[in-house]
Amino acid sequence: MQKIDTLISARWVIPVNQRRDVLDHHSVAIANGAIIAILPTSEAVAQYAPNEHVELADQALIPGFVNTHGHAAMALFRGMADDLELMTWLTGHIWPAEGKWVSYDFVADGTLLAAAEMIRSGTTTFSDNYFFPDASANSVIKAGMRAQLCFPIIDFPTAWAPTPDQHIDQGLKVMEQYQNHSHIKVNFGPHAPYSVSDEPLLRIKALAEQHQVGIQMHVHETQGEVDDEVAKRGSRPIRRLKELGLLGPNFQAVHMTALSPEDIDDIAETGAHVMHCPESNLKLASGFCPVDTLQKRGINVSLGTDGAASNNDLDMLGEMRTAAMLAKAVAQSAVALPAHEALAMATINGARALGWDTQIGSLEVGKRADITAISLADLESQPIFDPVSHIVYTSSRNQVTYVWVDGKTLLNNRELTTLDKDVIIKNAQQWRDKIQAD
Ligand SMILES: CSC[C@H]1O[C@@H](n2cnc3c(O)ncnc32)[C@H](O)[C@@H]1O
Numbered sequence: 001m002q003k004i005d006t007l008i009s010a011r012w013v014i015p016v017n018q019r020r021d022v023l024d025h026h027s028v029a030i031a032n033g034a035i036i037a038i039l040p041t042s043e044a045v046a047q048y049a050p051n052e053h054v055e056l057a058d059q060a061l062i063p064g065f066v067n068t069h070g071h072a073a074m075a076l077f078r079g080m081a082d083d084l085e086l087m088t089w090l091t092g093h094i095w096p097a098e099g100k101w102v103s104y105d106f107v108a109d110g111t112l113l114a115a116a117e118m119i120r121s122g123t124t125t126f127s128d129n130y131f132f133p134d135a136s137a138n139s140v141i142k143a144g145m146r147a148q149l150c151f152p153i154i155d156f157p158t159a160w161a162p163t164p165d166q167h168i169d170q171g172l173k174v175m176e177q178y179q180n181h182s183h184i185k186v187n188f189g190p191h192a193p194y195s196v197s198d199e200p201l202l203r204i205k206a207l208a209e210q211h212q213v214g215i216q217m218h219v220h221e222t223q224g225e226v227d228d229e230v231a232k233r234g235s236r237p238i239r240r241l242k243e244l245g246l247l248g249p250n251f252q253a254v255h256m257t258a259l260s261p262e263d264i265d266d267i268a269e270t271g272a273h274v275m276h277c278p279e280s281n282l283k284l285a286s287g288f289c290p291v292d293t294l295q296k297r298g299i300n301v302s303l304g305t306d307g308a309a310s311n312n313d314l315d316m317l318g319e320m321r322t323a324a325m326l327a328k329a330v331a332q333s334a335v336a337l338p339a340h341e342a343l344a345m346a347t348i349n350g351a352r353a354l355g356w357d358t359q360i361g362s363l364e365v366g367k368r369a370d371i372t373a374i375s376l377a378d379l380e381s382q383p384i385f386d387p388v389s390h391i392v393y394t395s396s397r398n399q400v401t402y403v404w405v406d407g408k409t410l411l412n413n414r415e416l417t418t419l420d421k422d423v424i425i426k427n428a429q430q431w432r433d434k435i436q437a438d
């Protein structure tokens, strides 16, 4: 018998591999944080002597969700400014609130709140775009998750830095601090084409090439953004970014609504990735990302929740369901974004977009053991013809039972192991009291 750290035996293992397998009565064997075998449970129990054997009858194992766009600390602004269109929401409510409240402590506490919510809904890796990325990094490490932290760059002064160059300089220091960290990647996060001038964008392009890191940016969030840019500069935002040399396989374009055939050509030709945030787009009435068309052009489309101030949750199961439904409506085709492809969008496509697909995003031998378990035991999941259908179309986040990162348990039968739920709730309430009293 081979000694290993953990054996997880489940009714289904859904690896989200190339073959889109659904494996019945299989087990995942874990040693030193990595997946060393996926095999029928009858064989696994004969072959391995695990330190811990987790047996999950009526549950499915999937790769941990990869939430590829958000602003974690904005969880503290959840429900503060609802039912507004993007620019009113941003300029009339969010930016003034950020000017007043955002600090190192705000970001540390807000990111812990977001991390706890994400773990409890099956997310193991997320991408963040917020001020004080050093505070976010500490919270991510405390939570035991993985994150891409895109430090913000914007033309006007923020709570974090007074000029675009100082945003970049401060971000570079954080990037240096986390170079080669197994759980943290630090990337560039220029806010949007309408809020970042050519000069900082050219500096970002040169530095991203020099450091071989990614760039994530809100692009084509609304038709209004595209029209304004055409009126102001005479070119569409995507074309401007292409002409500046930013588009390429390390470019992550968030939102991507209001696309012309030429915009789609630009993305397809350059190999840039698209981060689709359907619920934020719906709530802010921003527009529609043509997911089916993009995928047919071979463009990698991943999934993101955006921040909890525009979603208002960080629930990738819910986001996946919305994405699957919306893709069909937008394509006017019920075969657009089928269930297993929606699951791939929430896992392996995200890992690919973040450049982490050799390590995470699917359950395969050699990858890190970042795994989520979902219970399909209850009445609402009966009968079960296809567990993938149920995960995408009927499951809710309270069915997430276990979460592992690097084989370490972050959620144990719905209990957080790395974070203190009561402290996080108390801190969130204290921030609410301060903000409300103002
Ligand atoms: C530089 S990123 C941080 C910056 O972005 C703001 N933000 C949050 N959500 C959105 C969105 O959907 N579109 C544009 N900007 C957004 C956030 O409040 C920060 O100021």
Ligand SMILES: [Zn+2]
Pocket: 069, 070, 071, 218, 254, 306, 307
């Ligand atoms: Zn955003």
